[in-house]
Amino acid sequence: MNTTESSIRFFERRGQGLREFAEATGYALSLLLGGLARLGQAKRRAASVIEQMANGSVRVLHVVLLVGCFSGMILSLQTGLELARWSQQDLIGTIVSLAMVREMGPFITATILAATTGSALAAELATMSVSEELLALEVLSIDTTAFLVMPRVLALAIIAPLLTIFVDAIGIAGGSLVARFQLDVSFANFYDRAIESLKETAVHLPVPKDLYVGLFKAVIFGLTIAAIACAAGMRARGGAKGVGDATRRSVRNSVILIIVFNYYITSLFYR
Amino acid sequence: MIRFEEVWKALEGRPVLAGLSFEVGEGETFVIMGPSGTGKSVTLKHIVGVHRPDRGTVTVDGVDVGGADREGLRKIRRRIGYLFQEGALINWLTVLENVALPLRELTDLPPDEIRRRALEKLALVHMEEARDRMPQVLSGGMRKRVSLARSLVMEPRIMLYDEPNAGLDPGTATEINRLILATRDRLGVTSVVVTHRLACAFTVGDRIALLEGGKIVALGAPPEFRGSTDPRVQRFLGTGQD
Numbered sequence: 001m002n003t004t005e006s007s008i009r010f011f012e013r014r015g016q017g018l019r020e021f022a023e024a025t026g027y028a029l030s031l032l033l034g035g036l037a038r039l040g041q042a043k044r045r046a047a048s049v050i051e052q053m054a055n056g057s058v059r060v061l062h063v064v065l066l067v068g069c070f071s072g073m074i075l076s077l078q079t080g081l082e083l084a085r086w087s088q089q090d091l092i093g094t095i096v097s098l099a100m101v102r103e104m105g106p107f108i109t110a111t112i113l114a115a116t117t118g119s120a121l122a123a124e125l126a127t128m129s130v131s132e133e134l135l136a137l138e139v140l141s142i143d144t145t146a147f148l149v150m151p152r153v154l155a156l157a158i159i160a161p162l163l164t165i166f167v168d169a170i171g172i173a174g175g176s177l178v179a180r181f182q183l184d185v186s187f188a189n190f191y192d193r194a195i196e197s198l199k200e201t202a203v204h205l206p207v208p209k210d211l212y213v214g215l216f217k218a219v220i221f222g223l224t225i226a227a228i229a230c231a232a233g234m235r236a237r238g239g240a241k242g243v244g245d246a247t248r249r250s251v252r253n254s255v256i257l258i259i260v261f262n263y264y265i266t267s268l269f270y271r
Numbered sequence: 272m273i274r275f276e277e278v279w280k281a282l283e284g285r286p287v288l289a290g291l292s293f294e295v296g297e298g299e300t301f302v303i304m305g306p307s308g309t310g311k312s313v314t315l316k317h318i319v320g321v322h323r324p325d326r327g328t329v330t331v332d333g334v335d336v337g338g339a340d341r342e343g344l345r346k347i348r349r350r351i352g353y354l355f356q357e358g359a360l361i362n363w364l365t366v367l368e369n370v371a372l373p374l375r376e377l378t379d380l381p382p383d384e385i386r387r388r389a390l391e392k393l394a395l396v397h398m399e400e401a402r403d404r405m406p407q408v409l410s411g412g413m414r415k416r417v418s419l420a421r422s423l424v425m426e427p428r429i430m431l432y433d434e435p436n437a438g439l440d441p442g443t444a445t446e447i448n449r450l451i452l453a454t455r456d457r458l459g460v461t462s463v464v465v466t467h468r469l470a471c472a473f474t475v476g477d478r479i480a481l482l483e484g485g486k487i488v489a490l491g492a493p494p495e496f497r498g499s500t501d502p503r504v505q506r507f508l509g510t511g512q513d
């Protein structure tokens with residue numbers, strides 16, 4: 001095989017990957033809209049929504065908290081060492097709190113949710129797909145979008161911002177510990193700065209803008225993760241390998257979309 | 272009742288059905304036999320509109336399934352119970368919840384009544400005892416029975432059985448055959464049974480068809496079928512497991 005041929009093959013494969021990504025995303029969008037259109041059934045399906053929320057949050061809480069805490073610590077240490085060179089350590093509280101609430105909190109939470117709850121969800125639905133359970137529901141004329149998709153979409157849209165609040169808080173706490181014991185910035189100083197800089201943005205609403213933009217991001221990420229995972233799972237074909245493929249695809253596609261959406265939401269609110 | 276006319280279907284570029292024609296009459300039990308991979312499951316999936324013919328027509332009660340819209344398809348499916356080859360029970364619902372699911376999702380019946388009807392169908396397949404267990408912990412035969420109860424709970428007029436006793440020991444297989452007959456007698460359903468077990472075919476079938484190469488190559492009541500001199504039938508009878 002010569003180079004031209006192999007490079008054509010290379011681009012052909014990328015092309016296929018891109019088409020598959022576009023198809024999966026389109027299907028996820030249709031599931032998302034279908035799920036949102038059925039939110040009226042949320043009350044009737046409350047038990048199912050709550051079960052999904054519990055599954056999706058309790059099992060990942062410790063991971064989310066651990067990663068959140070260390071992220072805050074790293075952030076504090078890196079910026080703190082640099083700031084200390086200019087004797088500006090006092091700014092650590094501001095930087096850590098803004099970075100956590102605006103960016104890192106929602107992003108870390110979403111990435112972990114995509115890798116844990118999202119992949120488990122994709123695997124669950126993929127198993128149902130390859131074992132003809134979805135087909136059986138279809139033949140029974142049961143609305144799979146209402147029965148399966150809506151509770152999962154709603155659950156993730158609720159737990160993503162809740163977990164984000166935890167991550168914000170523990171990240172800032174971790175940051176303050178590093179500031180106190182490694183950089184000699186007192187807790188009072190750190191938290192005064194943090195609260196002050198968050199308060200400054202509470203202009204339009206009683207809630208700081210940084211917080212509600214961050215939580216808005218988290219909701220969008222939650223919806224994205226659920227829709228992508230449902231789409232990947234429900235399109236799965238071909239036995240155990242199909243389940244594995246669906247899981248991998250779900251994590252990959254949602255991480256890609258999370259980072260892209262993150263940029264656009266940020267530029268929407270902060271430009 | 273169910274009618275295939277010159278149905279052609281290719282899946283992923285490979286021809287599966289090639290001019291398949293047959294008719295199943297009201298109340299009849301029609302058995303489809305044939306080697307693995309000849310399109311028996313695909314045939315059943317045409318009856319519920321999961322697959323649509325490339326050419327030819329499939330009609331159920333005079334309605335063209337291939338051309339039906341969403342609502343039309345829903346009406347047809349409401350009359351049909353489908354026993355899937357692997358059972359296809361929802362693995363995170365208990366046995367009773369699985370059987371009750373169609374009633375819960377598709378009717379406005381009060382919970383008590385739903386429970387009563389689901390238990391009644393479980394009793395029909397002798398599985399009331401297992402009502403609170405999860406599908407994963409059941410044996411293959413038990414799963415098939417629960418699945419049968421679920422497909423009966425909406426009181427269908429047509430039952431489709433895909434390999435109802437594949438992978439079961441002879442005793443359990445005989446039990447399933449009895450259930451198929453009991454369902455027919457009690458509910459007067461029209462049935463299509465896909466199987467490669469000769470005992471099942473000869474016990475439950477009013478007529479038996481041999482599907483090969485995407486169409487029916489032999490068809491007849493059990494005695495005729497058994498006595499056929501067609502080499503393909505003889506070959507199949509010779510290899511069919513019992």
Ligand SMILES: Nc1ncnc2c1ncn2[C@@H]1O[C@H](COP(=O)(O)OP(=O)(O)OP(=O)(O)O)[C@@H](O)[C@H]1O
Nearest residue numbers: 282283287305306307308309310311312313314356
């Ligand atoms: N959804 C599908 N997409 C592509 N090909 C399919 C699909 N379903 C079935 N086929 C193919 O169609 C052919 C017939 O499949 P079918 O499941 O009807 O066989 P079968 O007669 O039921 O066999 P078995 O006795 O093993 O269940 C097979 O070659 C199968 O690979």
Ligand SMILES: [Mg+2]
Nearest residue numbers: 311312356433
């Ligand atoms: Mg089959």
